[in-house]
Amino acid sequence: MANKLIKQMGLPKSIANIFTARNIITAKDALSHTEFELMELLDVDKEEVTSAMAHVSEVVCPPCQTALLLLEQRVRNETLAGHLPTHLKGLDEALCGGIPFGVLTELVGPAGIGKTQFCLKLSLLASLPASCGGLDGRVIYIDIESKFRSKRLIEIGINSFPEIFLKKGMAQEMAGRILVLRPTSLSEFAESLYQIKVSLLQQQVKLLIIDSMAALVLGEHECGTSRQQALGVHVSFIKSLAEFSRIPVILTNQVRSQFGDESRMYSFQEPLYNKR
Incomplete structure (x- = not known):
């Protein structure tokens, strides 16, 4: 203006x-x-x-808007853009349909609470045929802490969708739609992100999961300020990927203890209501 x-x-x-x-x-x-x-x-x-x-x-001068109006606009935009249902009734109701498309959704919690397990199930849901409630697409799973387990993925599939995964060849087909990347440094991670931007359009990718970028940054930056700067740069790019591709993007984050009993959480999402 x-x-x-x-x-x-x-x-x-x-x-x-x-x-x-x-x-x-x-x-x-x-x-x-x-x-x-x-x-x-x-x-x-x-x-x-x-x-x-x-x-x-x-x-x-832009017109003044209340926090309630901004929230209502965001919910309306997310509803129009679409959601990836989690198949957890209470959670889907709270999220107005599931994980929203076109935005970065952050999963936050202490180690061992089940963030990776939840990401594995979301990967399956995105790769399922549309006739079964899935997105019938590919998934890019950036596994920074090497927590991805193919065996566990199949177990979740069989337990959650036995009518699909017990069919001959279906488990292999679904697992084959999930591309797992394991960058070992921040530079490799950054390179992966730029390659992903092309793949999002060329390979029918319907979900991007990053589990978890904070671990990679913690390993390379000791200073809190430089760490947050590194996170900020990459998270801004990840947000732009979500907006550019109009797909759900999941990023996990965990509470870590530092300096004695002081607990810190490196958070990326600005609006509180978008944190998962």
Whole structure:
């Protein structure tokens, strides 16, 4: 909005022409000066400058919105974009249908609580045929802590969807749709992300899981500030991947104890209601 042209703001033609003649073309140009500076530049009185600047400020200033309105807009957008149902009734109801498409969803909790198990089940749900309630697509699973277990994946499939996984060849077909990457350094991880951006379109990828990036950053950065900076850069790119591809993106994060009994959690998601 700062680059909106002065002549497009509905100012009186006389004052708009004066702005243009003095090479004040955009709202940013005008708002970069004080009223007294504009009085000298435009050679007009204070009342006229004050009125013009109030009008320009009103046009370019975004309207105020309540937190409730922002929440309602987000829920509405997520509903329109779609969800990946978790098949857990209470959770799907709380999430308005499941894991939303087009956003980054963070799973947070202490070690051993079941985050990876949940990610394995989501991987199966994304790879299931659409006729069975799945997304009928491929999954990219970035397994940073080497917790992915194919055997456990099949066990979850057989227990949760026996009518599908007990059919000949179905377990192999579903498992074959899940691509597992195991970067060993932050540079490898960054390279994987850029390669993934191409794969999201070319290979019908319907879900991206990162389990968990914090572990990789913790291993390479001892300083809290540099660690958070590294996380911020990569998480911003991951968020852009979610928006670009319009698929659900899951990132796990865990509470870690540091400096005695002090407990810290490296959190990436800004709106509280998006944390899973």
